[in-house]
């Protein structure tokens with residue numbers, strides 16, 4: 031299929047757009063069924079996810095977490111909304127911030143500075159030191175802050191350097207992030223269906239969200255189903271359920287693919303034990319550009335917990351059921 035549309039957090043010049051543009055045609059072809067989809071900036075993460083749901087786009091690219099500031103609440107809430115969306119790729123992008131201004135503006139002229147809440151959080155100390163007294167305003171994306179500078183609504187934007195060219199701005203300062211090696215993780219999502227799940231690569235991640243009744247040990251039971259199968263959990267984060275006070279969606283990422291026995295069995299167990307469980311996708315683990323291999327430190331599988339161990343045990347059980355083994 032060709033002519034697919036991918037919505038992303040805009041306007042042009044966001045880190046989200048940069049992340050999406052790192053995906054080569056063969057990867058987009060495998061993930062979406064179109065190696066050269068058209069890219070469409072939307073005003074918010076929620077709007078991008080809604081577009082993928084209502085069919086005005088075929089897929090969406092949104093930020094999900096940052097290594098300094100943590101999860102992006104709007105994305106997490108959007109991932110568990112209905113109808114379902116599944117993650118087909120993750121992208122890890124190092125984020126480096128600049129302060130952009132209209133040509134001719136000096137530091138002394140900057141009375142207001144704008145950025146996305148995650149951008150502000152990653153440059154807070156720099157702003158306090160170098161632009162003391164500037165009013166900080168929060169925007170829907172870092173490039174939206176650049177657009178506000180261009181429109182004369184604010185004096186400076188903390189954003190990606192590429193936003194300068196898109197919005198006719200100049201760099202007042204570069205490298206203004208408080209932590210040098212911040213990475214933001216983005217996900218490419220689409221409705222379930224053709225062209226199907228990304229095939230297992232042997233280096234995959236699975237994302238899911240689960241809710242349980244409020245009972246002592248309920249979360250421990252969920253985690254135990256994962257732990258006993260040797261699945262390496264790489265993230266756990268919660269968001270309130272909103273309509274049931276005191277109950278939460280637990281967002282869990284683990285190493286492995288739903289097609290593999292350990293992850294498949296863990297998901298089936300959660301389906302039995304949880305009030306609700308959402309499969310949010312199995313997809314190849316991304317690497318930070320410049321790193322060797324998929325990012326993050328992984329645990330070794332425990333004894334008897336490799337894919338080979340599971341496959342051998344499943345064929346032994348099948349032989350017992352067929353009456354040919356013992």
Ligand SMILES: O=C(O)C(=O)C[C@]1(C(=O)O)C=C[C@@H](O)C=C1
Nearest residue numbers: 044045046093146148171172214
């Ligand atoms: O505003 C952007 O440019 C985005 O792509 C969003 C976002 C985020 O949500 O974390 C992405 C990377 C940076 O951490 C700051 C903002």
